[in-house]
Amino acid sequence: MKNHQTTRRDFLKTTGLTTAAIGFPTIIASSVLGRGATPPPSERIVMGGIGLGNMGGGDLGNFLNNPGVQYVAVCDVRKNVCNGAKGTVDGKYNNKDCTAYGDFRELLARPDIDAVHVATPDHWHAIMVIEACRNGKDVYCQKPETRTMREGPLMVEAARRYGRVVSGGSQRVFEDYRQVVNKCWSGELGPIKSINVEVGPLSQPCNLPPEDVPADMDWEMWLGPAAWAPYNSKRCDGNFGTGGNSWRSYLDYSGGGMTDWGAHHFGGATFAVDVRELQPTEISLEEDGGKKFLTLKYPNGVLLTHNKPGKGNLEVEGTPGEKRAPKPIPGYSVKGGIYADFLNCVKTRGRPFRDIELAVNTVAVSHLSTIAYTLGRSLKWDAAKQQFTGDEEANRYLDRARREPWQL
């Protein structure tokens, strides 16, 4: 597998988003605006939604509530869900203008759409985000943003190559861990030695029996790049469980709790201890009292432990007796949470708080941890090469073949 992604990214870092970047929001005619619209047409961001169930419905609702947004298209492989979302959009604007699609490529091909939200199961994220960038769309992508390690750098490359604003989707990273973040960034804990995170479990193989495919569902499209398998309602249910009754339980579609909650907790932890721009270099599998846990070491010496016995979630160890100068805490570009931050960056062409590169680094922690647990051994990670050092077997877990005809 090629290992040049990060070097490419170094170039793209210097050439990507600028204030003069492309793709300012489309100006839409006032005749298509719904009643009660306050912003002038030139300030409205024309959006489409891909994946409307569960979190996708939540994303749609949050964006729709922003008067600076005009949804014109929705896409889902389940017609009933898709039509329901169309109804929501049309109801909001009191018209019938929202178009429902079953194939995201048709939605992305529309030149009038500025930005999309992607809230499908995780195995689709990379393909859709990259294709959206290739079509000049800005993207808000639900977490966990990647399903494999290889996907992350390719998503970042696509965003930088085309000057797109791409935001990851964990609102908790900024909003849920403020006490820990404030303590760390204020300097009162001194130099940070370590932080512990509790998430789990890993996703599992799925071999559920066949059931009849619902009449409104395009099952082949739901599977997409994942291995073919017969329809089963538990295989594809979008609920938040990881115990076997949802796609979040199964490794073809999700990393389980390790990535689903990892996107939040690892995101918060790496933000708190200020390593969110880095990836770990060592992943050590250790054992204490019969319980396995991981210690991930960052290039600056900070340790991130996973499920370390005796430690709580986001429990930080600083340096007692030492203080450090406070640092200004990064945050959203505007008030209104992660959705408003994304929309503001679409207008300003700035980097959102959960810029895709930072989100990728967060999910990388989950993926690297999963590979170490799966192989049952410690690993060394070369972030520049995006390869494990001296472990060709581990490198085979960095990606997996996509079912034809899907390709990154």
Added chain:
Amino acid sequence: MNEAAFDALKTYDWGVEPNVLQPLTDAVVTTHGNAAARLELEIQLAAVLKTDVPRAAKDAVCRLLKPIGTAASVPTLAALLADEKLSHMARYALELMPAPEAGEALRAALPKVGGKLKIGVISSLGVRGDAAGVAPLQALLADGDPAIARAAAYALGAIGSPEANAALAAAKASPATRAAMADASLACAEELLATDRKPAAKATYQRLLGGKPSKLVEQAAARGVKACEGR
């Protein structure tokens, strides 16, 4: 214990509890560092693919071969590349297999498969960064099926070498392949720039700018030129 799991594979169809195969998953882990035991396990697994076990069993075997497969299992996996139902899972095991034989098998399969299966094989060659795949992929840039030509372009972009870049430069894009070829050329240019071959990178960006690009590609290429000039 492995014997029971291999027996379970004979009737491993959709709906069977996957834990019956756990001993094989465990064996993948425990044989790490024991080449002889690994090879024995690999040969046993590959042999299953030649039998008439259910599709779910062959699917599971390909997953088990993914981390441990060597040249020893390539011929068996290669034989599945033209199988409509199993081609993907054969690539699942072959795609990141370091053995050069895996790349050779994928290249050999190219003229034997069509449609979606060919796109899958093309994609795997790209992911492998298969240098020897540049020539056959270049030929596919002119394929009558635009989906195959686009796949070949993206694969060349993934390979990203000067040879891949030259192949893209020499190809004639159609309206259906123009965006994919431009994207792949941008990827190659980025790789050239990242590996300190600025003149070649700049030439690629300028070639794109001279070809009536879309606004999106034009701006990407213009940024690339600036980067090449250190601006």
